[in-house]
Amino acid sequence: xxxxxxxxxxxxxxxxxxxxxxxxxxxxxxxxxxxxxxxxxxxxxxxxxxxxxxxxxxxxxxxxxxxxxxxxxxxxxxxxxxxxxxxxxxxxxxxxxxxxxxxxxxxxxxxxxxxxxxxxxxxxxxxxxxxxxxxxxxxxxxxxxxxxxxxxxxxxxxxxxxxxxxxxxxxxxxxxxxxxxxxxxxxxxxxxxxxxxxxxxxxxxxxxxxxxxxxxxxxxxxxxxxxxxxxxxxxxxxxxxxxxxxxxxxxxxxxxxxxxxxxxxxxxxxxxxxxxxxxxxxxxxxxxxxxxxxxxxxxxxxxxxxxxxxxxxxxxxxxxxxxxxxxxxxxxxxxxxxxxxxxx
Ligand SMILES: Nc1ncnc2c1ncn2[C@@H]1O[C@H](COP(=O)(O)OP(=O)(O)O)[C@@H](O)[C@H]1O
Ligand SMILES: [Mg+2]
Numbered sequence: 452x453x454x455x456x457x458x459x460x461x462x463x464x465x466x467x468x469x470x471x472x473x474x475x476x477x478x479x480x481x482x483x484x485x486x487x488x489x490x491x492x493x494x495x496x497x498x499x500x501x502x503x504x505x506x507x508x509x510x511x512x513x514x515x516x517x518x519x520x521x522x523x524x525x526x527x528x529x530x531x532x533x534x535x536x537x538x539x540x541x542x543x544x545x546x547x548x549x550x551x552x553x554x555x556x557x558x559x560x561x562x563x564x565x566x567x568x569x570x571x572x573x574x575x576x577x578x579x580x581x582x583x584x585x586x587x588x589x590x591x592x593x594x595x596x597x598x599x600x601x602x603x604x605x606x607x608x609x610x611x612x613x614x615x616x617x618x619x620x621x622x623x624x625x626x627x628x629x630x631x632x633x634x635x636x637x638x639x640x641x642x643x644x645x646x647x648x649x650x651x652x653x654x655x656x657x658x659x660x661x662x663x664x665x666x667x668x669x670x671x672x673x674x675x676x677x678x679x680x681x682x683x684x685x686x687x688x689x690x691x692x693x694x695x696x697x698x699x700x701x702x703x704x705x706x707x708x709x710x711x712x713x714x715x716x717x718x719x720x721x722x723x724x725x726x727x728x729x730x731x732x733x734x735x736x737x738x739x740x741x742x743x744x745x746x747x748x749x750x751x752x753x754x755x756x757x758x759x760x761x762x763x764x765x766x767x768x769x770x771x772x773x774x775x776x777x778x779x780x781x782x783x784x785x786x787x788x789x790x791x792x793x794x795x
Pocket of ligand 1: 491492493496497498500
């Protein structure tokens with residue numbers, strides 16, 4: 452069942468010359484107990500998507516330009532103060548990349564975990580402390596760290612504490628935004644295993660955001676690939692790993708692991724993503740794409756179904772090729788499944 456539904460979300464930063472549209476008609480669903488991943492290179496809008504889902508966009512100076520965010524069918528954008536309080540850090544918990552800035556330097560980490568439990572579950576002080584100690588044990592944090600202050604702990608340990616704060620409220624959804632990026636390689640792997648353990652134990656769904664394909668592959672059953680504010684491919688993780696359709700996904704996978712992929716053409720990602728001030732409706736990857744034709748610069752893109760199994764992509768050429776094959780086989784289908792709305 453759908454826990455979180457994001458529909459046609461648009462988030463932008465006002466600019467003297469228009470709107471910097473950093474999240475552009477993004478739609479995805481996170482089902483109960485599932486781990487859904489968003490992957491894409493730095494600056495493509497992953498964090499702003501999460502920030503919008505949490506309704507923290509105002510705090511960073513961004514505005515929502517359209518769309519809907521539904522949590523258990525409830526319209527998050529219309530939440531009042533109390534509902535928003537229960538939602539943020541309660542029903543939905545976040546684990547950020549930079550834990551140090553999320554923790555309060557003046558309180559011990561144990562007290563901070565206990566405080567989350569108290570605030571969101573209504574537990575008394577004593578009960579919250581007991582539960583916090585149980586969480587420390589569960590997360591493999593030595594008991595003597597309970598009274599430590601954030602600056603006294605290593606990055607890996609702080610990230611575990613962040614996990615503890617996240618699960619303290621019994622969330623239904625955990626949003627983990629680059630949770631391992633600040634950690635070194637060996638600790639990264641341990642942390643992913645810990646996240647898996649958290650998911651198994653708490654039965655929470657996870658929205659995992661990362662630029663690291665290995666992290667996403669290890670955790671997620673379905674993924675969305677983002678480029679320049681848009682989802683360019685979405686589907687089952689194994690299927691996308693085996694049969695990536697969008698040239699950006701192919702390049703991303705090759706860059707991560709050039710030998711393991713069965714893609715027909717090797718290309719590296721040269722150049723930069725476009726600046727998203729009043730972005731065009733045509734393909735945003737065209738300037739960096741080895742396969743690009745004149746049509747890619749002229750024709751609006753949409754999301755096209757690659758199969759009936761929930762695999763979508765945003766490549767006009769791949770959709771056209773598929774349509775040609777289908778037509779030759781006497782089967783004419785409409786591959787454009789979700790129209791790109793004109794820029795707001
Ligand atoms: N305060 C801001 N003002 C203008 N643009 C911003 C601001 N914060 C982020 N951006 C832009 O929003 C885009 C998306 O950022 P973000 O969601 O943080 O990317 P990601 O998490 O994928 O690395 C980036 O291109 C970034 O430059
Ligand atoms: Mg980010």
